[in-house]
Amino acid sequence: MFVPDFTRSDVQAATTPEALAHGQGLAIHVADLDWDEYSLWGRLPGQGIGVGELLVHHADRPLTGECPCPDGRAAALCAHIVALASAFLGDDTELADRLAAPSPGEVVALALELADRSAWARQAIWLSLDARGSR
Numbered sequence: 001m002f003v004p005d006f007t008r009s010d011v012q013a014a015t016t017p018e019a020l021a022h023g024q025g026l027a028i029h030v031a032d033l034d035w036d037e038y039s040l041w042g043r044l045p046g047q048g049i050g051v052g053e054l055l056v057h058h059a060d061r062p063l064t065g066e067c068p069c070p071d072g073r074a075a076a077l078c079a080h081i082v083a084l085a086s087a088f089l090g091d092d093t094e095l096a097d098r099l100a101a102p103s104p105g106e107v108v109a110l111a112l113e114l115a116d117r118s119a120w121a122r123q124a125i126w127l128s129l130d131a132r133g134s135r
């Protein structure tokens, strides 16, 4: 399965603080989120933005996108493009809540799977354990 590889920092670097705040608030309204190796797409029905009009080109750095709104072609990502990217990344508070819910065994299994898929994740996990003196 292909998963777009961009982070919250990439979104932050490609937009303005105002669009970031507004876009993160709109993220829950994004519908029909999907992606391929070049783009992420979805629609914002409440804003009158349909499928095919709203895109994030996730391979570009800084991230770029397309939106039919007046700010959609500006160098900094508009709030709608930020909403789409944020809908894909999910909310950190919700992620923390969900991570706290499962049993420790499930979190261990997830960490092992991440370590298996990504050298970066593997080293990050070891470093975090080293910092706690567990290695």
Ligand SMILES: [Zn+2]
Pocket: 067, 068, 069, 070, 071, 072, 078, 079, 080, 081
């Ligand atoms: Zn827009």
